[in-house]
Amino acid sequence: MIHAVVIDIEGTTSPTSSVRENLYDYTRERLPRWLADNRDAAAEPVLTGTRELARRPDADIAEVAAILREWLDSDVKAEPLKTAQGLICAEGFRSGALHGEFFPDVAPALTAWHAAGLRLYVYSSGSVRNQRDWFEFARGGDLSALISGHFDLATSGPKRESASYTAIAADIGVPASEILFLSDHSDELDAAVAAGWSVLGVHRPGEPNAPRPPHRWVESFALVDPL
8 A cells, every 4th residue: 555655846747848947047047146156155065066076176166157057958967056956946936936837737636645645755856945945836826735755866865776765765754665656767767666666657748758668657647546
């Protein structure tokens, strides 16, 4: 029996384009100024982490900004980038410039599952801060009360490694066999299965990640029955 459902965001609850065109563009435009204004505060670990990952210990702020923008363009799942994006976009969500965008079947399904007693969690490469804002400032209404917890690369590790799913199961206190994971990415589904989770692939028309056996795939949360 399933007691917890863990959901991905990009391509699963939300259009990939809404994440990359809204959050990525907002971050890209503001990165240089944000790094300069916050070099001794919130941006300090981002600067340090970027220099370490890029192996450019002497990179100045302009070069770090260029590296982060290149990672954005290549969709690199790097922790310093995700941290910066979360902090930069927080202002955008609160000013009304940004909103969480969801496929129309998502809110009704999450609401029904929550009402039925299932515990709902989010595991995304986007920072926990971005995830919380995405649900709180959802276009059409706040969805944050439906979510029991959030996990990202910093808290749980890479999404293609089974150890990350083992860590999440331990954190939420639910046996692996009682967790259902919904994602549009086959490698993530593989990793979750290796950790003992149940999985279901979500492939929405127009989204980039193609379905792959042996997983079962659906096109809508309306077709998911975790109860």
